Amino acid sequence: MLIAVDAAGGENAPREIVKGAIKAAQEYEVDIALVGDKAVLHVLAGREIKKLNLQIFEATEIIAPNEHPMRAVKSKPNSSIVIGTNLVRDGVASAFVSAGNTGAVVCAGLLNLGKIKGIERPALGSFLNITPATPILLIDAGANAECRPSHLVQFAHLGSTYVKHLLDIDSPRVRLLSTGEEESKGNRLTRESYNLLKKSQLNFVGSIEGQDISNRTADVIVTDGFTGNIVLKTIEGMGDNFINMLRQVGHVFSTAYHLQGRSLLHDLGLGSWVKRVDYREYGGAYLVGINGNIIVAHGRSQAKAINNAISLAKQTVERDICRIIREGNNEQTD
Amino acid sequence: MLIAVDAAGGENAPREIVKGAIKAAQEYEVDIALVGDKAVLHVLAGREIKKLNLQIFEATEIIAPNEHPMRAVKSKPNSSIVIGTNLVRDGVASAFVSAGNTGAVVCAGLLNLGKIKGIERPALGSFLNITPATPILLIDAGANAECRPSHLVQFAHLGSTYVKHLLDIDSPRVRLLSTGEEESKGNRLTRESYNLLKKSQLNFVGSIEGQDISNRTADVIVTDGFTGNIVLKTIEGMGDNFINMLRQVGHVFSTAYHLQGRSLLHDLGLGSWVKRVDYREYGGAYLVGINGNIIVAHGRSQAKAINNAISLAKQTVERDICRIIREGNNEQTD
Numbered sequence: 001m002l003i004a005v006d007a008a009g010g011e012n013a014p015r016e017i018v019k020g021a022i023k024a025a026q027e028y029e030v031d032i033a034l035v036g037d038k039a040v041l042h043v044l045a046g047r048e049i050k051k052l053n054l055q056i057f058e059a060t061e062i063i064a065p066n067e068h069p070m071r072a073v074k075s076k077p078n079s080s081i082v083i084g085t086n087l088v089r090d091g092v093a094s095a096f097v098s099a100g101n102t103g104a105v106v107c108a109g110l111l112n113l114g115k116i117k118g119i120e121r122p123a124l125g126s127f128l129n130i131t132p133a134t135p136i137l138l139i140d141a142g143a144n145a146e147c148r149p150s151h152l153v154q155f156a157h158l159g160s161t162y163v164k165h166l167l168d169i170d171s172p173r174v175r176l177l178s179t180g181e182e183e184s185k186g187n188r189l190t191r192e193s194y195n196l197l198k199k200s201q202l203n204f205v206g207s208i209e210g211q212d213i214s215n216r217t218a219d220v221i222v223t224d225g226f227t228g229n230i231v232l233k234t235i236e237g238m239g240d241n242f243i244n245m246l247r248q249v250g251h252v253f254s255t256a257y258h259l260q261g262r263s264l265l266h267d268l269g270l271g272s273w274v275k276r277v278d279y280r281e282y283g284g285a286y287l288v289g290i291n292g293n294i295i296v297a298h299g300r301s302q303a304k305a306i307n308n309a310i311s312l313a314k315q316t317v318e319r320d321i322c323r324i325i326r327e328g329n330n331e332q333t334d
Numbered sequence: 335m336l337i338a339v340d341a342a343g344g345e346n347a348p349r350e351i352v353k354g355a356i357k358a359a360q361e362y363e364v365d366i367a368l369v370g371d372k373a374v375l376h377v378l379a380g381r382e383i384k385k386l387n388l389q390i391f392e393a394t395e396i397i398a399p400n401e402h403p404m405r406a407v408k409s410k411p412n413s414s415i416v417i418g419t420n421l422v423r424d425g426v427a428s429a430f431v432s433a434g435n436t437g438a439v440v441c442a443g444l445l446n447l448g449k450i451k452g453i454e455r456p457a458l459g460s461f462l463n464i465t466p467a468t469p470i471l472l473i474d475a476g477a478n479a480e481c482r483p484s485h486l487v488q489f490a491h492l493g494s495t496y497v498k499h500l501l502d503i504d505s506p507r508v509r510l511l512s513t514g515e516e517e518s519k520g521n522r523l524t525r526e527s528y529n530l531l532k533k534s535q536l537n538f539v540g541s542i543e544g545q546d547i548s549n550r551t552a553d554v555i556v557t558d559g560f561t562g563n564i565v566l567k568t569i570e571g572m573g574d575n576f577i578n579m580l581r582q583v584g585h586v587f588s589t590a591y592h593l594q595g596r597s598l599l600h601d602l603g604l605g606s607w608v609k610r611v612d613y614r615e616y617g618g619a620y621l622v623g624i625n626g627n628i629i630v631a632h633g634r635s636q637a638k639a640i641n642n643a644i645s646l647a648k649q650t651v652e653r654d655i656c657r658i659i660r661e662g663n664n665e666q667t668d
Binding site for chain 1: 400402464476479480511512513514516518520521522524543544545546547548549559560561563564565566567568569570571572573574575576
């Protein structure tokens with residue numbers, strides 16, 4: 001299985017991307033294709049290229065984070081994002097992982113791979129980094145800033161199918177993100193969506209409020225891409241905040257208890273917890289509804305996050321999610 | 335100064351409300367009027383009624399959390415929410431504090447106190463419970479689920495004036511909550527609002543993403559009431575999550591270091607941090623733009639939160655915020 005990785009996208013490209021990709025090639029049974037500046041990649045990957053049989057694809061253009069997605073994709077055919085999606089389209093790669101301009105990755109996916117038949121809008125499905133470590137998929141996490149109720153219902157179907165087949169959850173519990181549990185709460189979009197979800201074949205178990213996200217009452221949380229993106233990032237920010245706070249008190253604490261050299265986080269059993277909420281170590285979002293596998297990683301991804309995103313890509317390919325969604329969508333129920 | 339308190343609103347009414355109100359009467363120089371079931375309140379407040387000169391107003395009806403706000407307010411003139419807002423309208427009380435049905439409190443405020451001239455929509459301004467403990471006002475935190483760009487600009491003006499005069503911040507930095515820092519990011523509402531905010535007299539310093547909320551780059555964060563409510567509650571939920579996690583490891587830790595009976599949170603200097611992020615201990619949101627002072631407390635408020643909400647009400651009255659907004663709004667700039 002060949003996974004193409006955008007070595008030019010994200011705040012920590014290319015160094016951290018290459019590091020994460022090399023680690024993934026060593027750890028998982030995947031082949032890696034790096035897409036970016038050939039000369040730079042040769043320097044960064046060095047001997048590992050031969051050792052791990054890394055492929056390198058030259059991309060001479062770069063799409064910046066603040067560029068207009070559609071215009072950038074159309075005007076930069078030699079960018080890593082366009083080349084990466086084309087590798088999937090042409091069957092060269094099984095998946096493409098990018099920490100670059102999210103909007104551009106979504107556009108390139110739409111243009112180069114196309115939507116699965118019957119899908120109105122592809123959406124980003126992102127597992128939330130919260131504790132306890134129960135996987136909860138947030139969909140849409142940022143692909144569609146403006147949505148209609150029918151979009152949200154389709155996101156719910158897509159998310160449900162994804163979680164079912166990726167995690168072997170038999171009948172995923174779907175909840176709608178809103179400002180109250182009652183059907184009457186929320187805005188026009190959520191009220192109409194609630195009504196449609198109620199009538200669907202999904203295991204829809206009602207609305208969910210922000211404070212209950214981590215309470216393990218949902219496998220899939222459905223929302224529009226604007227709200228979803230803000231909630232996802234707010235959770236990331238809170239996690240960061242907490243990690244910083246723990247690290248700060250760590251020093252004071254070590255001194256007080258004469259524990260120099262020992263790790264507070266480790267002693268408290270918080271190591272795995274910190275990993276869980278640290279988005280720099282976290283996986284990525286699957287662009288559900290596209291004819292091919294694209295994983296969007298966080299723009300601030302470090303090596304570990306890229307490594308995890310590649311692992312998610314591998315599982316998504318192995319579980320044949322894209323084909324299942326294609327076939328499931330022909331029936332419209334899953 | 336008499337502050338009316340809704341003793342029938344919120345999940346922990348009436349016991350925790352009464353407890354918090356009594357504490358406030360003891361701690362601050364305020365007189366308290368409890369609104370609720372007279373017989374029950376006499377039992378709960380007991381001797382404190384005479385000692386603290388508590389006033390009690392009978393409310394024979396209760397507005398439930400899931401009732402339709404406008405219908406409930408209109409059909410229940412003897413509810414604590416309607417009676418409380420009437421006490422402010424009639425000049426009996428300087429402010430009203432309620433942890434009841436938020437929508438109903440907003441409606442009662444609108445109906446009984448009316449909007450300040452020139453205000454399109456009153457909004458809930460809520461200080462975020464995050465660390466470091468820099469006050470950041472989120473507006474609208476939940477009064478208006480559907481908003482137009484002009485509403486958001488007015489929320490920004492209201493929030494800016496509130497923060498300026500409550501906290502003596504000379505020129506509050508206003509940011510717009512969005513999915514990216516660039517003007518082009520976000521949805522239609524944020525893009526149009528960004529454009530209007532740029533041209534305003536406010537100290538508008540751009541958009542802010544979810545993960546940057548706690549980075550001290552804003553004094554006022556503007557958003558629609560749907561997104562604001564979800565973000566506020568997500569932050570609360572994450573805070574809760576951390577507190578639970580810390581408490582769980584606390585026991586393991588105490589045993590490992592033979593610190594039985596000592597408080598991990600206290601030893602780590604985390605006591606104040608936990609207080610800060612625990613919404614049960616937190617203040618409340620000011621309903622800005624109404625002709626009178628209404629503080630909406632969290633539906634899950636415990637005594638401490640009610641106490642804090644009363645303190646916020648007192649400061650809001652003392653700082654004469656309502657009059658300042660009324661006068662400032664005549665000039666449209668502040």
